Amino acid sequence: MFGQNLDVQLKSARTEDTTVVWKSFHDSVTLIALSSEAGTSELRLERMLHMVFGAMVLVVGLEELTNIRNVERLKKELRATYGLIDSFLGNSELIGDLTQCVDCVIPPEGSLLQDTLSGFAEATGTAFVSLLVSGRVVAATDGWWRLGMPEAVLLPWLVGSLPPQAARDYPVYLPHGSPTVPHRLLTLTLLPRLELCLLCGPRPPLSQLEPQLLERWWQPLLDPLRTCLALGARALPDGFPLHGDILGLLLLHLELKRCVFTVEPLRDKEPSPEQRRRLLRNFYTLVTTTHFPPEPGPAEKEDAAHPAQVPRACYLVLGPGMGWQLVALQLGLRLLLLLLSPQSPTHGLRSLATHTLQALTPLL
Numbered sequence: 001m002f003g004q005n006l007d008v009q010l011k012s013a014r015t016e017d018t019t020v021v022w023k024s025f026h027d028s029v030t031l032i033a034l035s036s037e038a039g040t041s042e043l044r045l046e047r048m049l050h051m052v053f054g055a056m057v058l059v060v061g062l063e064e065l066t067n068i069r070n071v072e073r074l075k076k077e078l079r080a081t082y083g084l085i086d087s088f089l090g091n092s093e094l095i096g097d098l099t100q101c102v103d104c105v106i107p108p109e110g111s112l113l114q115d116t117l118s119g120f121a122e123a124t125g126t127a128f129v130s131l132l133v134s135g136r137v138v139a140a141t142d143g144w145w146r147l148g149m150p151e152a153v154l155l156p157w158l159v160g161s162l163p164p165q166a167a168r169d170y171p172v173y174l175p176h177g178s179p180t181v182p183h184r185l186l187t188l189t190l191l192p193r194l195e196l197c198l199l200c201g202p203r204p205p206l207s208q209l210e211p212q213l214l215e216r217w218w219q220p221l222l223d224p225l226r227t228c229l230a231l232g233a234r235a236l237p238d239g240f241p242l243h244g245d246i247l248g249l250l251l252l253h254l255e256l257k258r259c260v261f262t263v264e265p266l267r268d269k270e271p272s273p274e275q276r277r278r279l280l281r282n283f284y285t286l287v288t289t290t291h292f293p294p295e296p297g298p299a300e301k302e303d304a305a306h307p308a309q310v311p312r313a314c315y316l317v318l319g320p321g322m323g324w325q326l327v328a329l330q331l332g333l334r335l336l337l338l339l340l341s342p343q344s345p346t347h348g349l350r351s352l353a354t355h356t357l358q359a360l361t362p363l364l
Helices: 042-060 062-066 071-089 110-124 151-161 211-229 273-290 298-302 346-363
Strands: 012-014 019-025 029-035 128-133 136-140 167-174 178-191 194-200 246-253 258-262 313-317 325-331 334-340
Touching: 012 042, 019 042, 029 042, 042 062, 042 071, 042 151, 042 167, 042 273, 062 071, 062 178, 071 151, 110 128, 110 136, 110 194, 110 211, 128 151, 128 211, 136 151, 151 167, 151 178, 151 194, 178 211, 194 211, 246 273, 246 346, 273 313, 273 325, 273 334, 313 346, 325 346, 334 346
Parallel strands: none
Antiparallel strands: 012 019, 019 029, 128 136, 128 194, 167 178, 178 194, 246 258, 246 334, 313 325, 325 334
16 A cells, blocks of 8 residues: 555565565455465466456456445445355365366266256357356356356356255346346256356246246257266266376367366376365466466567467476476467376476377367
């Protein structure tokens, strides 16, 4: 605040064991994040603050946050965001908060589910429909995929953070698309942890989505829907050929803003799933800030005749005593990060990553 009065913008600070990042939104709300976790990056905390503010807009609307008439009432309204914000602070199985890409799973019968979803959307007169398992998108209509950031990430995350219910009619604001006029988020549970989501206006009423309509479209797909339940954490269908040394992977489509994230392969080996997620998150932060910048810097734009060399691959070997290896490979619009066991030979990392990316490319 002292710097702000002198027209100095200070974004972050570090103490011996703590990283502090803060950001003001619309000259109205200031959010501050502190982390004493080893290796915490400013990028991660900054993106988390954007997600937290997006969650606040999602639930109470931008008008309430930029034109605060009653602070105590706003505090009460913001309690509805606590569960969602807590999920950003915990050890979530999702990674969209950091990558700003939608967490997805790859169902074995994706085209069948997609066709049914499109038919169901047409029958209900709603363009924005998705099928979610544990906060990840299984299939979605074109309208749903056209949602902007951050709502494209926040809506599935919100549904995954809510207590289980057979059906919901939940008012939401879209931080990018409609921050001041609420929409209705309808959810319908098909199976435990597997939910249909519809984003709509005043119509259709929830009562119109009667059991007969659900049975007509989804009862014939009961077996394919059941196979989706196992995809929550694994993300990839059973039997997908992954190399035996792969302990976890993160695949991002940088243009479509979608990602697949799993630490399920070889679950019985060290490190634990929580450690694997942390290692991949930290590695993503490292390669994003150091090796694979999201967009060209000012120097590159000015010197177009001699663009800076951007690497295609990098790797990291953790030690001492661990030996786990991390490799990142970017080809075109796709970025793949792999966590590999110690026995994987270092000289073969790039070849393994290339073959894995080629196998995954048709899926995302």
